[in-house]
Amino acid sequence: MRRFSFCLLLVFSIGLPAHSVEPAIQRDLSFAKGDGVDLKLDFYPSQTDGLSPLIVWVHGGAWRSGDKRNLPIKQLTERGFAIASLNYRLSVTARFPAQTEDIKAGIRFLRAHATRFEIDPDRIVIAGASAGGHLAALVGVSAGAQALEDRSMGNADVSSDVSAIVSLYGASNLQTILSQSTPHGLSVREPALKLLLGDVPTGVPEAARLASPVEHVDSGDPPLLLIHGDQDPQMPINQSHELHGAYERAGLDVTFHVIHGAAHGGNAFYDDEHLKLIADWIRSRLK
Numbered sequence: 001m002r003r004f005s006f007c008l009l010l011v012f013s014i015g016l017p018a019h020s021v022e023p024a025i026q027r028d029l030s031f032a033k034g035d036g037v038d039l040k041l042d043f044y045p046s047q048t049d050g051l052s053p054l055i056v057w058v059h060g061g062a063w064r065s066g067d068k069r070n071l072p073i074k075q076l077t078e079r080g081f082a083i084a085s086l087n088y089r090l091s092v093t094a095r096f097p098a099q100t101e102d103i104k105a106g107i108r109f110l111r112a113h114a115t116r117f118e119i120d121p122d123r124i125v126i127a128g129a130s131a132g133g134h135l136a137a138l139v140g141v142s143a144g145a146q147a148l149e150d151r152s153m154g155n156a157d158v159s160s161d162v163s164a165i166v167s168l169y170g171a172s173n174l175q176t177i178l179s180q181s182t183p184h185g186l187s188v189r190e191p192a193l194k195l196l197l198g199d200v201p202t203g204v205p206e207a208a209r210l211a212s213p214v215e216h217v218d219s220g221d222p223p224l225l226l227i228h229g230d231q232d233p234q235m236p237i238n239q240s241h242e243l244h245g246a247y248e249r250a251g252l253d254v255t256f257h258v259i260h261g262a263a264h265g266g267n268a269f270y271d272d273e274h275l276k277l278i279a280d281w282i283r284s285r286l287k
Contacts, residue, residue, distance in 0.1 A: 022047055031109035032153040034089045034102050041086035041106055042068050043117060044077050052082040053123035053286055056107055056162070058139075060130030060265075062192040063091040063099065072270040073127065079279040082119050084110055088135070091195040096211050097148045099196075103139050104160035105153040112155040123286045125164045127278075129265060130235060131192075133170020137213040137243060140165035141221045147210060164285045166225045166278060168269055169235050172243035173215075174201050174208045180236035188234055217246040223253035223285040225278065227269060229262025255281060 023045035030038045046052035057073060059066040068085040077083060088102035107124060114121040128136035142148050143161045171177055174193065178201065181189055193200055201208035209215050224247055228240040240256060247254035257277065262268040 031086065032102065032105040034098060034105075034153070035094060037089075039087060039089070039102050039105070040068070041084050041110075042071075044071070044074060044083040044085070045118070046080050046082045047077045048080040051118060051120045052080060053125065053282070054110060054117070054119040055081050055083045055166075055282070056103070056110065056124060056126045056136075057083055057085040058088070058103060058126065058128030058132035058136045059085065060128065060132040061090070062188060063096075063131045063135075063196045064192060065090065065092075066132070072129070073275065073278070075270075075272075075275050076279055079275075081279070081282070082117065084117075091192070095198055096196050096207060099135055100139055100142070100148040101150040101153065103135060104149045105155070107139070107160040107162065108151075108155035108158040111160075112158045122163070124162050125166065125282055125286070126162045127166035127168070128170065129168040129269070130170060133167035134172065134213070135170075137165055137167040137170055137172060137224070138211065138216070140224070141213050141216045141218075143220065145216060162222055163287075164223045164225070164282055166227070166282070167240070167243070168227045169229060169232055169264055170239070171235060172239045172246075173212045175205070175212055176242065177201070177236065177239060180238045182233050182236075184233050185236065214242050214246045217243075217250050217252070219250055219252070221247070221250070221252055224255070225281050226254070226256045227259065227274070227278075228256075229259045229264065229268065231261055232264045234264040253285070 026043040028040045032039045059070050068087045071085045086106040089098040111121045126136045126140050140162050197204045197207045226240045228237045244256045
């Protein structure tokens with residue numbers, strides 16, 4: 001009886017469809033070198049069949065901390081998206097624009113290896129939260145900005161453009177952020193900006209301008225989804241209002257979703273309702 005049960009189990013297992021087993025995550029894939037150090041990403045395949053759109057995820061951490069393993073949107077692999085969560089040089093070791101150079105190098109790497117990852121190179125979305133939201137927006141609106149990209153990092157002939165941008169409670173104008181901040185926000189933001197830029201924005205105005213997504217918005221930019229809590233004590237909601245306004249003035253596709261009562265991050269942004277909102281919005285913007 002035991003042998004019969006084993007054979008029955010084996011036959012049943014062989015008969016299971018391939019997509020019933022979650023595809024394996026590929027961790028610590030090197031995509032470029034920054035200052036001689038390997039930059040790595042984790043790749044999460046879509047859990048559905050076919051060529052997948054890709055979300056490139058940029059973690060937060062005030063530009064000076066955080067890691068690619070912090071992936072609050074992993075559930076989106078169940079909705080047909082592949083996700084690449086990448087690390088970038090942090091501000092404790094490299095000043096801006098090292099961060100955008102790394103992220104753009106990651107996008108070029110992923111697009112160059114689209115067949116290997118079974119992703120659609122024409123449907124790449126960038127998304128991030130907090131400092132990662134700022135970097136995602138900056139990378140998304142700065143196509144062709146040579147000052148923010150280092151093509152010597154690899155795949156120089158491949159585009160780093162994206163088809164859509166999702167910024168969750170991210171910065172958009174480093175020239176105004178301190179004047180909009182609460183005392184608590186200032187205690188976090190001032191030292192973080194000094195590490196990122198080399199000084200507070202008024203001390204390095206050109207760097208602050210270059211690092212501000214609002215300064216790069218033009219008529220060719222991709223659709224943008226902004227999500228922000230109206231009780232955020234760290235990242236002023238006015239930062240999202242500014243980018244929203246810049247998009248509207250340029251006649252671009254922008255959606256601004258406010259989560260009432262939400263602060264800086266947390267489950268309110270990543271519950272089933274809001275992950276569905278993100279997935280539906282992305283799908284509606286991808287051709």
